[in-house]
Amino acid sequence: MSTDQNQMSLPRYMGVPTFMRTPYQPDPAGLDIALIGVPYDGAVTNRAGARHGPREMRNQSSMMRSIHHVSKINPYDLCRIADIGDVTFDGVFDHDAVVRDIEAFYARVHAAGVVPLSAGGDHSVTYPIFKAIAKEAPLGLIHIDAHTDTWDQFQGSKFMHGTPFRRAHEDGLLDGERTVQIGIRGAQNSPEGWDYSLENGMRVIFMEEFTKLGVEAVIAEARRVVGDGPTYISFDVDGLDPVYAPGTGTPEIGGITTIEAQTLLRGLRGLNLIGGDIVEVAPPSDPSGNTALVGATLMYEILCLLAETRANR
Amino acid sequence: MSTDQNQMSLPRYMGVPTFMRTPYQPDPAGLDIALIGVPYDGAVTNRAGARHGPREMRNQSSMMRSIHHVSKINPYDLCRIADIGDVTFDGVFDHDAVVRDIEAFYARVHAAGVVPLSAGGDHSVTYPIFKAIAKEAPLGLIHIDAHTDTWDQFQGSKFMHGTPFRRAHEDGLLDGERTVQIGIRGAQNSPEGWDYSLENGMRVIFMEEFTKLGVEAVIAEARRVVGDGPTYISFDVDGLDPVYAPGTGTPEIGGITTIEAQTLLRGLRGLNLIGGDIVEVAPPSDPSGNTALVGATLMYEILCLLAETRANR
Amino acid sequence: MSTDQNQMSLPRYMGVPTFMRTPYQPDPAGLDIALIGVPYDGAVTNRAGARHGPREMRNQSSMMRSIHHVSKINPYDLCRIADIGDVTFDGVFDHDAVVRDIEAFYARVHAAGVVPLSAGGDHSVTYPIFKAIAKEAPLGLIHIDAHTDTWDQFQGSKFMHGTPFRRAHEDGLLDGERTVQIGIRGAQNSPEGWDYSLENGMRVIFMEEFTKLGVEAVIAEARRVVGDGPTYISFDVDGLDPVYAPGTGTPEIGGITTIEAQTLLRGLRGLNLIGGDIVEVAPPSDPSGNTALVGATLMYEILCLLAETRANR
């Protein structure tokens, strides 16, 4: 809110909450990294609530500070970073309009040469983000999630939170060979989504393989898959075990711990990272607020990665 | 679940929960009154959650018993009553399809000569219900709510939870002169919905008039407005003060008490009542469960009214 | 956040939350009314938590809209209104420094000729507000609360949430003869605070008298007491019954309803109102969020009063 980063040293409960207590600046011009909310959850199959995710992640992100205790990166020393607000919608009830609105918002950010780091919203929003930022070439993807999100449709809809990466792949926005999906688990009524990922070259690390390999080997595998091409990080909090992230629409028990998630993200330093998102934080199912705190902290971890990449460009 | 109403004398926490512990019977044939869930909340402007309303109202309705302590009516002595399940949807993400699915479900009930008593879902669902049951003639309406729900559109959508009675009126399904709206309150960005109601002959009892008149005078006025024509009762729980019904999408403080609501409903005996609904119970915002208990109890009150009307036909 | 009030017509869960979705403008210059947070609760005797009040009231105030449904006042048509942020503190652990910081903040607002409407924070903050805005002449006070807050000290401290009006009166900032205290109740270990109020000419309306008189007579009495001199409204949410406001530090059962509170406030139109506050909203004790919603709605009610007064000056 303030343009003054000293606000970070105030007690955390004070002030209008922007992401990470960064300045609020609706126009992305001049920024290196834009923090963006996408308050949309009209595409979920079970519990709604992720529409409230950006606001509550902003609230909990007041707990974040500047110097990373492992890497010693201070992203605010490396980059110009601001909260540019939420995507707004002209027709929040119309899936096609929602896709257009999100795409248009990110196209503006992308045109300004700014790296987007987003807080969803349900996972459907990643597809229009890709439409805006992957026009030049298909992106690599590091995708943490309980579900591959490569299903074809649900209840007749092709734009919903189980389909974004199928749509992006079909549109040539996502490079299947440079995609790794981590933490996948949970029964399904059809193997169709799993099959789509496997048949299209995606590296699917089911939760059981994750546990067997250990996080360091998973990091190595993820780095191998995405290589040095431009890569996006998409983190669905239901990839975590629901004790860490109960506030989500389709929890699956038996997931990743936050230590594993932090270690995994920290293992991605030096990749060619061009954007990221944290999605599916649903505050109404989060009585302790921990899910939003987890979401905000993982957002900070990704911010450090993006800032270092950007600064080293 | 059982076809045996003795299940009502079991401890309330036992068994698969149907509405009021009535038998589950998907086919309405042979019934007098059908209890129906409409688990849809894709048309709200603020918090979703009413999709979970039918299930939680079924759960809390186990607390209901048979003999009304004031009227001594036992609806199960007067009528054949069952839970016929939920409306199902082929395309839950498509507003037009939702309207068609709900209309088709109620058309089947209506064709069987069965009186519907429904648990929403958001208030948008009342419009397709009217499309099914008001074909023969426009209905009168006793409408308890904080909002007139006669707005024109929101974010470009004409089918949303602030518009059902405008749509029904425009379609000739609702008789404006036989409509009373009770408990209206709360600031608006435009007076357009209030104006539509007033300009189309609806009797709008704002909360302040409700308080001044007292509930007995409101009953008299409601009876005068609807007369002896066929009348529907639509009860949005946000008509109640949010201390009674915190679990709702757009709460407005300063509303009706449950004693007033019960008194009001009991004052409607003898009217020509042909259906009713309780809508906008949103369990994710209801930490104590009281909203669903209130919803279930008011549903029982309306059930007694409908049963008496039906038995006296 | 936006300077554009059209943001009020967006879905309420979107955007960075400012009070009432007004523009954020740290400098009060040019405003008629400033909305201010005072996130301080270091002076409570029981549960802390009101430090989180401003942020959660901002969050819930997204539910507010513009046109009052009774008075038809649109405060945004009458006045220039903005959220000027929170009082910041240099030494949040030092009572004397806190008093100085708050006083300095409000002195700046006062010097700019701007009417302050504040969200606490515990009730201690009203004393330094008075130090800033009552320099010219002692103010009249309409005070809704369960406690007179005219005690002398607690645990050796004279600056705490049970003492602000004693301090203000001792300093000549509060006119005892033009002070009315409404909703007082609850056992005490000493009658000292009650006695101070009565012995210094304040009109104390205990809850039992409130119930007996009815709200219209209370309005008349309040108007009589404050007359046409400059008057401040201080609303401690523990004046309400704790079912309406469980999220507060020292709840007392048997209080005012929200309908009564709204009616009371609406009865104050035309008085010479020069500021107001809503205090003691403590979100950690508010599982449903209703207390903050109540707080935000009452803040909107007072905003309408202040805007009308200001516009008629």
Add this chain to the structure above:
Amino acid sequence: MSTDQNQMSLPRYMGVPTFMRTPYQPDPAGLDIALIGVPYDGAVTNRAGARHGPREMRNQSSMMRSIHHVSKINPYDLCRIADIGDVTFDGVFDHDAVVRDIEAFYARVHAAGVVPLSAGGDHSVTYPIFKAIAKEAPLGLIHIDAHTDTWDQFQGSKFMHGTPFRRAHEDGLLDGERTVQIGIRGAQNSPEGWDYSLENGMRVIFMEEFTKLGVEAVIAEARRVVGDGPTYISFDVDGLDPVYAPGTGTPEIGGITTIEAQTLLRGLRGLNLIGGDIVEVAPPSDPSGNTALVGATLMYEILCLLAETRANR
């Protein structure tokens, strides 16, 4: 815990919680009034949880202070009052043993000439209390509740929370003609309990009559019924509307407000009161803690009544 009542002036969150912060003294000898917990809920028909009632009421009773703000009674000036702990059980799973254990505990208190004021536990516990204290003569009863608790049995058990006053009446411990039951409501599967009360001379004030009469007339009627014989007050918190007392096993909407309850109790001054209880506070269903606060405050109200009666003997 301390024998020093100055502990009442400490911050309320401090210390080991006894009822009202009175001294803990297991032996009733020398006391006028004993505060007692009965942590038993093995006789409920729906949700358990009242076993945790005494502990949580002790916790919340730290909020109580000494001087009543209406009557100016300070019970601690009038009587020697202590927390004598909880009834302990040798066989908490055996209904007959439970009855014996409770009766024996109260017989000891009664033999010491001490007036008992109890916190339940479910309502079944009042029957063995009567067995201990009504040996000499049947007692009059002022009974606030949603249910008459004069049913015969449930699931084969005659000792459960819907039967205590039938059992007490059958045993000649309760004088039906001097019994008033206030706040009764809610559907039943059989009118048998209502009928038992009416056929045995009890004055049953259903909720609707309560609302019509108003609380002052109810007080007059209650005083008329019990006359000047020895009288017990039994307050089931489900007599209150569940917004005031969600934490209870069998809530019924449409009940008494806390203001009405306080007014009612204050209207009983001067009666020949020889004991009382607050029952059915069930903390697991009480997310905000308000039910226990209400229970503790009503316990304080009854304590003032008992102290005045005792002092005037």
Add this chain to the structure above:
Amino acid sequence: MSTDQNQMSLPRYMGVPTFMRTPYQPDPAGLDIALIGVPYDGAVTNRAGARHGPREMRNQSSMMRSIHHVSKINPYDLCRIADIGDVTFDGVFDHDAVVRDIEAFYARVHAAGVVPLSAGGDHSVTYPIFKAIAKEAPLGLIHIDAHTDTWDQFQGSKFMHGTPFRRAHEDGLLDGERTVQIGIRGAQNSPEGWDYSLENGMRVIFMEEFTKLGVEAVIAEARRVVGDGPTYISFDVDGLDPVYAPGTGTPEIGGITTIEAQTLLRGLRGLNLIGGDIVEVAPPSDPSGNTALVGATLMYEILCLLAETRANR
């Protein structure tokens, strides 16, 4: 509710909740596996609430789908599976009657040649289940729990939730040599239960040994102990760490993770499994609902095991 498994592809919040969205069929005839609720918690020593376990596990089990993501087993392809409802009770307050009612219910299932998979209720219910299904020969047992549940009595009762396996063993229904108890931990006032297990040949894997061995070695040990004889799985959710299962009556910190539990269960394929249960899910202590979700998911894991065993018979 429907006999149509397509209901599994509907949104999960729809419909009357049966276990796993299987058809409701009160008569077990013709089934391979019956899903059963035992809503009884009258035998706990601390917090009650497991009476509500079956209903909430049914609710959360809507999240389950058909194809296991590791084994690719679809139990519904292998077996005829239905929800046959809850055990009902004639005398829920009488321990002996409860034992008789449960035994009779399972005897009927057993006589029909149907494998029972149950949702408790407290752990006492496993004893009468054994009385019904272990008549022919003592069963082997894989028992996950924080407590050995081989204590002798509590408060004079031999039928309570700390004693079922002592009773079953004493009755010759449980083969001590073919019993393994996993996850045991927490202080005790007497080592008597631990000693009983060890002295009677049971293999007790305390939590510390579990951690040291790792889950694969525990699987091997469990398989060694039970061999190829008929074996029952009894899973008390307090075997899990309370972060995964806060909703339980006697939580003990430092327990099993859900990944470990899932891995353990999946390691039991090919054993001669003849029934199982998930017990001690207590929804009132489960604000996020995760305990019931965990319970439902583990129930699905056991269902896959039982279905495979049954199909391979």
Add this chain to the structure above:
Amino acid sequence: MSTDQNQMSLPRYMGVPTFMRTPYQPDPAGLDIALIGVPYDGAVTNRAGARHGPREMRNQSSMMRSIHHVSKINPYDLCRIADIGDVTFDGVFDHDAVVRDIEAFYARVHAAGVVPLSAGGDHSVTYPIFKAIAKEAPLGLIHIDAHTDTWDQFQGSKFMHGTPFRRAHEDGLLDGERTVQIGIRGAQNSPEGWDYSLENGMRVIFMEEFTKLGVEAVIAEARRVVGDGPTYISFDVDGLDPVYAPGTGTPEIGGITTIEAQTLLRGLRGLNLIGGDIVEVAPPSDPSGNTALVGATLMYEILCLLAETRANR
């Protein structure tokens, strides 16, 4: 409360809650170990609430029993142990007075030759404890926490919950060379606290090193650091991952598990332990109550250590 330890075998929900159900005895004379509450949280930088920690830890400590299931230590056989109540304050709003009050209380315990085991309160309270018990010689320290708490000041205050070990070290009460800090993590705005620890010889085990080493190596390192000199254990529950301890003021994701914490503490047997504390349990942020249960259980673990040390003196 009782002087009778048999109260430990009663159901856990009964009775006035003292720590571990030990006798309440305000005078420490004659004890070996005193259990003490320090209900103070006036020195936190974010959420308050730890003032309620002692009461809720007492409540949850009813779940504790006597015989440790690993070590078989029964501390009550080894030592005289009692709850001596809470530190009381004369001026809870004045930091200097708070330091004096706490120091004086512990000086009295220390003078009686009694080992203190405390429940905070925020972490600031450990500094005045050190002032009382480390007069003779600087103490060694095993410190589990997310933060080093060796910062210099916050908002101008040197006595706050991020500074106790800096103050103790500056005063010569803490031996930096015999200090190990375990679990440190989370971003900071300045490295100053980390630097102070490292520059003053403290062994800082950041969370990442903890994970890499494993808990057994951490135990060995901790034992090496503190050697056989007198050593204090200070356990801030934010050292744990917030899924185990959401109820704390400044949670940091990615922390220690309870199994690791228990293993770590059990690895400290035989050290020269002279006191300990569990701090920062903040019940208002702990909807499930698990944080207080964790706090009480860890307090029991430390009690076993202290009892063994004391008995072997």
